[in-house]
Amino acid sequence: MNSDLAQTIGHQRQDQSDPFGSFRHECETALKAGYSALKKTWEHRLPDLDVALTLEDPPNPTFGQLASSLSFELAKTQKKKPIEVARTLANTTRQLAKLDLIESIEATEPGYINFRANLARLTELTLKSVQRDGSEYGLIKTHAPERTVVEHTSANPARPIHIGTAKGAIFGDALARLLAARGHNVRTHFYIDDAGRQVAIMAYGYKLLGEPTPEGKPDHFVGKIYSVTATLVEIEELKKRLVLLRKTNASDTDLVATTKSLDEWVGIAADLQSKYPQEFDRLNKLISKDPDPEKSISELIRKYEKKDLDTTALMRRVTQIILTGFEETLRRARIRFDQWDWETDLLWTGRVAELVGQLKESGFTFDQGGALELDVAKAVEKFGLRETLGVSPTFEFPPLTLLRSDGTSLYATRDIAYTLYKFENAERVINVIGSEQSLAQFQVKVAFWITGHRKEAEKFIYFPIGHMLLEGQGMSARRGRYVTFDQVLDETLTRARIEVDRRSPSIPEELRQRTAERIAISAVRYAILSVEAIKSTNFVWGKVLNFETNSAAFINYAYTRSSGILRKLGKIAEPKAFNLLTDPVEQELALELSKLPETFAEAADDLNPTLLCLYANLLAQRFHEFYEKSDISHVSNDELKWQRVALVLAVRTVLKTLAGLLGLELAERM
RNA sequence: GGGCCCGUAGUCGAGCCAGGACCAAGACGUGGGCCUUCGGAGCCCAAAAUCGUGGGUUCGAAUCCCACCGGGCCCGCCA
Missing domain, CATH: 1.10.730.10 (Isoleucyl-tRNA Synthetase; Domain 1)
Known part of the structure; x- marks a missing residue:
């Protein structure tokens, strides 16, 4: 056990029962007394050891319920066999111990001191504790409660929640339950990533279809529209690029890569067409009438960022449809959120702009072709963060693009602003996110250091969720190989x-x-x-x-x-x-x-x-x-x-x- | 090229952070037992592991350090 945990357990409130902890405490006290007594009598100087740390679970009940390996440590300085030290120490300890929950203290080969619990007493104490505390039994409260935000799930609001995201949802929810029971003030947040391209594509397709009323489960309905629209738009774009490449006599590798990508998407389109023939054919017709679908989508993004009234209404409407479906699914899984945060709100309230301003002033940014870049590597060196972040001396931190050359923000930038926002009402923030985000989460921390949020940087916890494989294979949303x-x-x-x-x-x-x-x-x-x-x-x-x-x-x-x-x-x-x-x-x-x-x-x-x-x-x-x-x-x-x-x-x-x-x-x- | 994570019986998977009785928990699967008792979605027994490999530190390494191997992921003016 580490010292933090030992301390935590040691500082338990008096009114909260912890039967095994009481037994542990008795053993610790006895061992400490025994060790102090020994220190005075032995000629060789004994080191100051935290004897509590030497207590461990023995491999089986014949060795009692707790055991100390202290003698092995002492045998070194005393130049004696561990078992001899153990016998002496066990004798001293036994004499000084109050034997309430402890039944016996014995030395055994090769040098352990075994503490056997008085199981009758422990049984009695335990049953009394459970009777007394009832549903609160076991839920011992922390001595340092913290206002904690747990952000999790945050599924992309453009298609139904799949099983990979569900893993994060289930872990995030369980963490929140644990921390709340521990006495922390916990709030769960869902981050609605509505400022990105995917929601715009979804809204684009939804509008083309004349904003139909969802049939069946709302997220499945709109998600279907998203998949079809995204595929059709992507194919359009690839075709255009191919024409351009041919015109400009581009390299063979570019041509081959683009052709290959196009083939792949055409395959995906064929699948979608057979699955949803009606929507596919209608959208196919409607999109082909649009001279530049890509431009229409970009315009939606731009207008939405500026909070254009009609666009905002459309985007929020369609996202809300998806969220209704999310809530239904999450409710089935007994997962609930205290707060739903819209990414666009961060833009509209000026939080993102404010953050960018702070970063600019820090001197750790530079201009690259009109885009604003954050020099992460420089900041890491300046603040000596390698050790703090636990990364090796040769780790190469790539720069982070904060703003596009057209001045619009990127997801990572908004995420830094968002995490800071979560800290406005919390001392600790836990981000439950896929493990592929580890570099991005490093960058958030570095940005915190740059903007002088050191306390927040320390209390910002990234909780990575490992990948989910489907029957041994990686899942792919775009190929439709995933399980909702x-x-x-x-x-x-x-x-x-x-x-x-x-x-x-x-x-x-x-x-x-x-x-x-x-x-x-x-x-x-x-x-x-x-x-x-x-x-x-x-x-x-x-x-x-x-x-x-x-x-x-x-x-x-x-x-x-x-x-x-x-x-x-x-x-x-x-x-x-x-x-x-x-x-x-x-x-x-x-x-x-x-x-x-x-x-x-x-x-x-x-x-x-x-x-x-x-x-x-x-x-x-x-x-x-x-x-x-x-x-x-x-x-x-x-x-x-x-x-x-x-x-x-x-x-x-x-x-x-x-x-x-x-x-x-x-x-x-x- | 750089980095992060994972690697424990046929399979899944605890233990690793905080080294100690590890000839390594538990489960699935395999083989064998247990229904005149509160529900057999159970219980009991057995076989099954070079703890990825090689070094190092230590009285002691699955656990710490180094190197390497295998798998996954990241390094976008995507999200």
Whole structure:
């Protein structure tokens, strides 16, 4: 454990229970006392060590629940064998320790000091804590709450959300949930990139068609128009360029490349035509009437930036249609946003211009053919940022174009202004964005340094999302080789429904559907969250749709089984104590429950929801083991029965907490 | 050419930041068991790993450092 985390745990509020943390604290105190005592008696000087850092999880329960490797460290200076040091240290520590949660302290080969927990006491403490704190159990609050903005998803508003973007949405949403539960003031933002070319193309096509009322899901409807329009316009442009190239006797390589690109687009057009024949033919006719589609589109962009009334109305209208569809999809996935930020608002409010002005004054810009460039490399050297940014001494920072020669801004420029904007009401900003943006995110940081926003530069966190492969291949939006988030949710739901129908035919129809919905959304979210965000994920239908092997179903099943127990019992009573839970499966289960606070704090502070997926899986596993071995409804000893019921209730409480953090939905029956 | 990320059983994937009992968690798949007990979407057992390769640091390396190899991505007056 690092010192930050140790400190975090050490500074926990008194009123928040952390059973395993209390055990850890006892071990630390004992070890510190033992070590100080030893320092006074030994001839060789002992170093000042943070003994808390030497405590670790032993590989298996026979070595206790915590172990210290301190003796290995000391053996060096003492010129003794680690095991000898360990024996002496263990003896001293044992004498000075208050043995409450600690059962025993022993030295073992080759030199560890093992701390065995008093599992009876720990079980009791844990169950009391869960009973007392209820749904707040485990959600220990940070001692340094921060106003935090989490920007995520920010899908291009020109086509439906695909599964790659969905990964960012799910991680971003889980991060926001974790941080909020940790006590931070969290706001989620969606960045609407409406100033770019794609929205203009979409609006262009939409207007040509006479602004039809969407049929079916709005984002799919307008997205279709975008794809067709973009393809047709691109083909027009390539044809024009080819004519020009021939006229000017251009090089063969240029001709070949352009021809090849044209062929590719014609292929894509053929696909689109067969998929959407009506829209394709109509748009094809309409666009061919326009002498210069490219010019029409550029004009839309220019007018929109200037907030021309008619253009603005059109652009906002069509973007809003897409966003309505986005919201519908995101709502299905239990993802919500506090704020939707329009990129064009940054332009209209003058924030982008202001930023460019500041950068110009800094002296780190230069002119290149009328365009304004930011000398990123120079700034990196001037401020000595290589180490701060964690890049090697030979990293070449290319300059960043801030303004085109016609004076209009670029996406990167607006993104810097946007991130600064997010800091206006936050101390920390987390950008959940695809890993391909890493250079761009570096540039944002450098721009912060240049404009004197050093505090912001430190508190600006780039959370990269690794690529999503589709059945082993890269996805391609333009080739139509991608899966939409809606498709994934639909397919998973269909499959979940079949499973529920098969396994629980007695449940009423309406409830079966609701159950299937819960299982489906949980399956998708868990499948994404259980693999670290940075890793590229291979999306395989068979895997997401397989509930028999899916961990979300496994976790839910633990919950369902607990429901079954309670249902069978009918009514329950409070136990007098927790002293009869002595079976290893019971104590292992309680031990797992005792670790929620530490696991949660680490997951939230390290921005690592995957950690909680693993924890949830482990807890479910412990519960299933308990379920197999430990009977409840048939035991004749009532006190034992109610004690076991209390354990079951605690598991249910923690499973619900975990579900809330990860955005899973638990079904009572499945 | 420069850089960033990833590389752990047939497959997927924890552990790496904060080195320690690692003959490496868990899962899928494979082989074998368990339904007169609260729901078998489960439990138990078994086989399966040169931790990409080679050096180095260390009492100790999957973990830190260096080099190399493989895969992905970025280096636009695109977004």
